[in-house]
Amino acid sequence: MTATLHDVARAAGVSIKTVSNVINNYPHVRDATRERVEAAIDELQYRPNQAARSLRSGRTDMIGLIVPDLRNPYFAELADDVMRAARAHGFSVLIEQFDADRDSELAALRGARRRGLDGVLYSVLSLGEDDAPLLDEVGMPMVLLGERIFHSAHDHVTMRNTEAAREATAHLLASGRRRVIALGSHPGEIVGSAGLRLRGYETALDEAGVAVDPALVVPVDRWHRVDGADAMRAVLDSGLEFDGVVAFNDSIALGAMRVMLERGIRIPDEVSLVGFDDLDETRYSLPALTTIDPGRSEIARVAVEQLVRRITGDAADEEPREVLVDFRLVERESTTR
Amino acid sequence: MTATLHDVARAAGVSIKTVSNVINNYPHVRDATRERVEAAIDELQYRPNQAARSLRSGRTDMIGLIVPDLRNPYFAELADDVMRAARAHGFSVLIEQFDADRDSELAALRGARRRGLDGVLYSVLSLGEDDAPLLDEVGMPMVLLGERIFHSAHDHVTMRNTEAAREATAHLLASGRRRVIALGSHPGEIVGSAGLRLRGYETALDEAGVAVDPALVVPVDRWHRVDGADAMRAVLDSGLEFDGVVAFNDSIALGAMRVMLERGIRIPDEVSLVGFDDLDETRYSLPALTTIDPGRSEIARVAVEQLVRRITGDAADEEPREVLVDFRLVERESTTR
C-alpha cells in the first residue's frame, strides 16, 4: 500500500522524527542524513497523509470562501482572485455557494465549520446586523467581504461604496445629465451595498444642486442580468423620462443596456450608462460599459492576508480591522465627458 | 476547549462507540440512549473532528475540480453545476485552477493528490495523449471532462463536439451562407475540442457540397473574449470575405461580435454568427447569440455521479466509461433560418 513515515524511516535507517524534520524543512538536519531520507522518499513515493497531519497539528491549510454563486461573474472573478492569493500563502480554497435566503446562507456557514477549515472569507448577502451573534458561533477566524453587517467583531474588507457611487453619478452629471436613474436600490436597506451606493448617488445630486426624484430610484432585488433587463423594461413601459443610469452592478447594467438598445435608445447619446464591478465582459459590449473598478483583486489579496494572520496568530490581539480599498472610474463608451 | 467524543460519552453515560453509532446513524441504538446522547451533543456543542474521521476512515468527502480558470464563464458555470451535484452526494468541492502551460496543469494534479481528496474531476487542457501515463500517477479516482486525452484508463464525460459543430455549421448553410469562418481552430490538434469541432464544421460543408476553404479556418489559441476580438480584427483587416462565423465557444463569439458591430457589420443580415456553450450572457448581447447548449449541467451531474461511484467502490470493476451528453442548438438573433 502507500508508504508511511515509518516505511521511509526504516528504508533510510533513521527515526520517524528525522523524516518528519526533513519533510518540514527543519533547519538542523545533517546534509548526509537529509539526502538519505530524500532518496528513500523518492524511492517509496511517499506522500504525507494530510488527515494525520491535520489531526496532530490542528491545521488543514484550507480556507473557505462563502459566496452567493459563481454564475454571477463578480463572484467568479473574486473566487479566482482569492484562490491566487491563497495559493501564495500555501492555502487551498473550498468554495461554498448559498442561495438567496437566510437559511441557505446559515447552512453554508455551518458547512464551513463542519469541514474543519482553518478560516473563512464570507461575502454577506442576506444576513443583517441582528445576525451578528450567529457569526460568533462560526468558531474560526473569519473575514467579511462586502457590507451587510455593519458592527461586528470581525475583520472586514470592502470597497468605498458610497464614494464610488458618488463619483459615478457625478460623472454623468458633469456631462449635463439631469434625470439620472439609480438602478438597483434595495428599499429600506442602509448598511448593505445598495444602501451605501444609493447614498453616494444622492450625495452627488445634492452637490450638483439637483433634487432627488424618488421616481428615478428603481429597486432591483437580485443583481443578475435578467433582473436588470426586467427592471429596465418596466421603466421604459412606464414612460419615465431619463437621460442617465447609474446601475449598482455591471450585470444589471448589461441587462438594462440590452433592453435599451433593443428599444432603439442610443447610448450614450440619449442615455448615459455607468455600472459597478469592471467585469471582463464590460469591455466587449457595444458600447463598452463605463464602470467602477472596485479594486476586487486588492480586496481578495488584503482579505486573504488578514485571514492568514488570524490563523497563524500573528494578528491574535489585534482589534477587528476595517479595510477600505481604493476604487477607480473606468471611462468607456457608454458615457461622455 | 472543544468537546470530543469522550466528553459526550461521559456526559451521556455511555461508551464512545455508542456516541459514534448515534452520529453515524447506525440503526441499532435504543431510542432512549439515542436521546440521551443527542442531548449531550447539543449541550456540549460537540462537532466531530474531520481530520480524525478522515484519518481513520480514509475518506475526506471532498472532491477536486481541476479547471483552467474561473474567469472563463464556461468554467465558472461548470463549477457551479459541479458544486450543486456534489452537494447532493454529500461532497464538498475544492477547486484548483491552472494556467495555460503543462507545468501548471501538472502542478494542479499533484496539488489535488497532496490534499488527500477522495477523487477529482479534471478538465484537460494542455496535456495530450502522450501524458496518459502521468494521469495514472494521480492515485485516486478521476473522471475526465473535455476531450484532450483520447485513450486513457479513466472515465470520461463530454459533449458531442463533432455533431454539435456540424449542426451549428449546417444551420448557417441552411440559411444560404456559403463563406463560413471556423473561428477558434488549433492547427494540428485532432482529439481536443478544437479538432473535433473543426471536423464537424468540415463534415457539414461536405454534406452541403461546399468546398472547405483553408483561408476560412481561423486559429484562435486561447478562447477568451479578447482572443476572439483580436482574431476577428485581423480577419477584417485582411479583407477576407465571409458571410457566416461558427465560433468554437461563446467567449470568442462575443469578442468577435463586438468587433464586427464596431466596424458596422450587420448581424445577422450580413454575417450570421453562432457560438458554443450557451453562457448566460449570450441572452443579453444585441443581437442575442445563437449557440450550442452543450448540456453542461448534465455533464456535471453525470461526472460527479460516476466519480462518487468510483469512490464508494460501487463501480469498482467497471471498465472506464465514456459518456456523451446530448446537445441542443439554441436559435437566437445572430442567425436566421
Place this chain on the structure above:
DNA sequence: CTGAAAGCGCTTACAG
C-alpha cells in the same frame, strides 16, 4: 543533530 514515546480524535473489528 537525532531518537523513543505519547497522543491528536475518531472508526473499526471483535466481544458479549
Place this chain on the structure above:
DNA sequence: CTGAAAGCGCTTACAG
C-alpha cells in the same frame, strides 16, 4: 444493543 481496545499516520514536547 453496547463496550473495551487497537490503531489510522502524523507532530510535538522531551531527552540526550
